[in-house]
Every structure is written in C-alpha cells, then in structure tokens.
Amino acid sequence: MAPFLVLFRRDLVLAWRQGGELGLALGFFVLAVVLFPLGVGPELEILRRIGAGVIWVAALLAAVLSLDRLFAGDHGDGGLDLLALSAMPLEATVVAKCAAHWVTTGLPLAVLSPVLAELFDLNSAAIPVLALSLLLGTPALSLLGAIVAALTLGARRPGVLSSLLVLPLYLPVLIFGAGAVEASLSGVGARPYLLLLGAISLAASPLAPLAAAAALRQALD
Amino acid sequence: MTARGADEGDLVAEDLACRRGERLVFAGVSLTLPPGGALLLTGANGSGKSSLLRLLASLLVPAAGRVLWGSVPILDDLASYRARLHYLGHLDAIKPALAVRETLVFWAGLRGAAMPQIDSAIAAFGLDGIADWPCRWLSAGQRRRLALARLVATPAPLWLLDEPTAALDADGEARLAAAIATHRGRGGRAVVATHQPGALPGASELRIGDFAAAGDALAGF
Numbered sequence: 001m002a003p004f005l006v007l008f009r010r011d012l013v014l015a016w017r018q019g020g021e022l023g024l025a026l027g028f029f030v031l032a033v034v035l036f037p038l039g040v041g042p043e044l045e046i047l048r049r050i051g052a053g054v055i056w057v058a059a060l061l062a063a064v065l066s067l068d069r070l071f072a073g074d075h076g077d078g079g080l081d082l083l084a085l086s087a088m089p090l091e092a093t094v095v096a097k098c099a100a101h102w103v104t105t106g107l108p109l110a111v112l113s114p115v116l117a118e119l120f121d122l123n124s125a126a127i128p129v130l131a132l133s134l135l136l137g138t139p140a141l142s143l144l145g146a147i148v149a150a151l152t153l154g155a156r157r158p159g160v161l162s163s164l165l166v167l168p169l170y171l172p173v174l175i176f177g178a179g180a181v182e183a184s185l186s187g188v189g190a191r192p193y194l195l196l197l198g199a200i201s202l203a204a205s206p207l208a209p210l211a212a213a214a215a216l217r218q219a220l221d
Numbered sequence: 222m223t224a225r226g227a228d229e230g231d232l233v234a235e236d237l238a239c240r241r242g243e244r245l246v247f248a249g250v251s252l253t254l255p256p257g258g259a260l261l262l263t264g265a266n267g268s269g270k271s272s273l274l275r276l277l278a279s280l281l282v283p284a285a286g287r288v289l290w291g292s293v294p295i296l297d298d299l300a301s302y303r304a305r306l307h308y309l310g311h312l313d314a315i316k317p318a319l320a321v322r323e324t325l326v327f328w329a330g331l332r333g334a335a336m337p338q339i340d341s342a343i344a345a346f347g348l349d350g351i352a353d354w355p356c357r358w359l360s361a362g363q364r365r366r367l368a369l370a371r372l373v374a375t376p377a378p379l380w381l382l383d384e385p386t387a388a389l390d391a392d393g394e395a396r397l398a399a400a401i402a403t404h405r406g407r408g409g410r411a412v413v414a415t416h417q418p419g420a421l422p423g424a425s426e427l428r429i430g431d432f433a434a435a436g437d438a439l440a441g442f
Contacts, residue, residue: 002333003330003331003332003333006327006331007331010319010327013318013323014319017318017319018318073316076312077312077313077314077316078310078311078312078313079312079314079316081278081308081312081314082308082314082331083331084280085279085280085303085306085308086303086331086332086333087300087303087304087331087332087333088331221281
C-alpha cells in the first residue's frame with residue numbers, strides 16, 4: 001500500500017477508535033443547530049429564513065472544534081518527525097490527513113444536515129441543495145483549517161487562537177454555502193453558488209497543503 | 222529502496238554549526254562515519270546532542286556547514302537520504318489506540334517498505350507476548366522497546382538514536398546492544414547520544430559542549 005493510503009487509513013482508524021473526538025464535533029453540530037428552533041420559537045417563517053445559515057455556521061464551528069485533531073497529536077508524540085522523514089513529501093502527508101479529517105468531519109456533517117433541515121421546515125427542494133453545498137464546501141474547511149492547525153502548533157492556547165485565525169478564512173465558504181440554499185429557495189437557482197463552492201475546494205486542495213507543509217516545517221524546527 | 226552501492230559511502234559532517242533562536246548551540250562540529258561505524262555523542266545537558274542528531278536527520282537546517290552521504294550533500298537528494306536513516310527522538314511516536322503490531326506495520330508502511338520484518342522486530346525486543354496489546358497498556362520501557370523495534374522492522378543503513386536506553390531495563394539494554402551490533406555487522410552505522418560512556422564496543426566518541434566558549438566568541442557569526 002502506498003504511504004499516502006497507509007496514513008489515510010491510520011487516521012481513520014484512530015478517529016474511529018478514539019470515538020470521543022469524532023462524537024464531540026458531531027454532537028456539537030447537532031446541539032448547536034437544535035438550540036436555534038428552541039430559542040427562536042416556533043414561527044416557521046423565521047425558521048425557514050434562518051435555517052440554512054444556522055446549519056452552515058454550526059458546521060463551521062464544528063469544523064473549528066475538530067482542527068486540533070489534524071496535527072496536534074502527531075506533534076505531541078513525536079510522530080511528526082517521522083512523518084517528515086517518511087517516503088512521501090510533507091505536502092502529501094497534509095493531503096492524506098485532510099482527507100481523513102474530511103471523511104470523519106465534513107462528510108458526516110453533510111449527511112446529518114437533511115435531518116436537521118427538517119427542524120427549520122426547509123422545503124424539500126432546498127434540502128438536497130443544503131446537503132450538496134456542505135458536501136462541496138466542507139473539503140475547503142478541512143484544507144484551510146490545516147493551514148491554521150499547522151501554524152498554531154506549539155501555541156499555548158491553540159484552540160482559541162486557531163478559531164480566531166481560521167474563521168475569517170472560512171467566510172467565503174459560508175457566504176456561498178448559505179447563499180446556495182437561499183438562492184434555491186428564492187428560485188434563482190443554486191448552480192453558480194455550488195460551482196463556486198466546488199471551485200474554492202478545488203483551489204484549496206493544491207494550495208492549502210503547500211502552506212500547511214511550510215508551517216509544519218517551522219514546527220519541526 | 223536505494224541500490225546497495227549507494228549505501229556504501231561515509232556519513233560526513235563538515236563544520237556544522239547549530240543556532241536555536243538567538244543562541245549558537247555549537248559550531249565547528251565535523252565527523253566521519255564509515256559503514257559499520259558507531260559514534261557516541263556525549264556532552265552535558267543542553268550541549269546540543271539532540272540538535273546535532275536532528276541536524277544529521279535533516280530535520281534541522283545547519284546554520285553553517287553541511288552533511289554529506291559519500292560525496293553527495295544530503296540537500297541534493299533529500300528523499301533518498303531520508304530513506305536511508307532511522308531517527309529515534311525523545312518521544313516514542315506511539316498512539317495509545319493502536320496495537321503494538323499495528324504501530325510497527327504503520328511506520329513500516331509509511332516508509333514504503335515492501336517486506337517489513339515485523340515479526341523479527343517484535344522478537345528482537347521481546348515484545349512477543351504483547352504484540353496485540355493496545356499501546357495504552359504499555360509501560361514506559363515497553364513503549365521504548367516498541368519505538369526501537371521500528372528500526373529493526375525496516376532496515377536502513379543509518380540509525381540516529383537520542384538517549385535510546387531511557388526507561389529500558391537491563392534486558393532491554395542488552396537487546397538494544399545486540400540490535401546495534403547486528404546492524405553494524407551488516408554495514409550499518411549508528412550515532413547514539415548518551416550519558417553512558419563505553420556503551421558501544423569499538424565506537425568513537427564525539428564530545429560536544431567544549432564549544433560553549435567558542436560560541437561566545439562567535440556570537441556575531
């Protein structure tokens with residue numbers, strides 16, 4: 001098996017066995033979303049209006065919560081040295097770790113979103129758009145998050161610092177993600193928004209690993 | 222894997238200097254290590270033994286000087302140099318959720334090894350009875366044995382070991398000495414940072430830390 005797949009598989013196995021961390025991000029996502037209908041009250045008009053935005057914001061925050069899973073473990077136990085000395089470039093290491101992070105964070109968020117959309121009475125045409133927008137946008141969350149996760153290695157309060165640094169980077173994803181659902185509700189058509197989301201993820205997939213790998217090299221020093 | 226002939230050259234360091242932050246840790250360190258050779262790095266705490274090992278492992282970039290394999294500077298062909306070395310730092314790079322055997326298989330796979338010798342590595346460090354234990358059950362000494370078994374699982378001509386006997390019992394130390402002897406018998410080289418003089422038969426010794434005064438003189442260097 002290629003080193004890339006070996007690392008991808010190990011990170012999936014670790015996420016699965018250390019189920020707590022996986023459940024933490026997903027549990028946070030579900031709870032944060034559920035709080036809104038309870039807090040705002042049962043006016044369907046308002047709920048329909050805010051539904052997509054709330055789900056997207058909660059997905060962003062859940063992604064931020066899970067960022068320290070990317071590199072902090074390997075940095076702490078010395079594994080990062082060995083990853084840097086492995087048979088693949090550090091950039092490929094970052095891609096493998098982001099892929100595993102997406103499968104264990106972004107993908108479940110997208111899969112859960114149709115259920116949560118019911119809480120906001122989103123119409124049945126908008127629900128697939130919401131799930132699709134998350135499916136297309138969450139890879140960018142993992143990739144951009146990797147840059148910040150790598151930059152904040154060794155910081156004393158990495159959690160707080162990384163959310164301050166990463167949320168501005170997430171803004172375009174949020175705008176086009178929530179915008180896609182909005183557009184489909186108003187009948188404009190979500191296609192351009194979804195294409196832009198896909199474009200962000202595609203552009204991030206070569207660029208973010210370059211930046212994250214450079215930051216990891218700093219962390220090795 | 223590299224061709225056998227490529228493993229024959231000496232490991233040469235020329236006039237290495239190491240700077241951490243503002244401080245010049247050492248300067249003017251030169252060494253030559255032929256196939257089958259061993260080198261003990263000794264010196265007081267903070268004298269830069271670990272930094273020198275990280276320089277030799279290509280994890281740090283020297284402030285001055287260079288490292289060569291044979292006659293080729295390692296920076297000219299970093300990937301094949303990294304494939305030739307094993308680095309063991311202070312940390313064991315062990316995940317509590319993985320089993321002992323899984324850990325060895327993972328690190329071997331990450332080096333792209335076609336035929337890792339997992340079973341002989343497990344036997345070499347007496348891990349037979351606990352090969353299927355999750356690593357969170359291991360004691361500090363057992364973790365160290367596992368980290369050392371990594372070196373045996375995928376043969377590489379250069380071992381860089383930082384305090385390898387930390388936490389090992391007498392049996393563990395004997396097994397390590399045997400592993401290093403076998404490794405050298407096959408033409409392997411070992412650089413070992415240690416506080417135990419005379420730990421390796423026939424090894425030359427490089428004492429660092431006599432550079433402190435020179436370091437002050439070279440402060441503007």
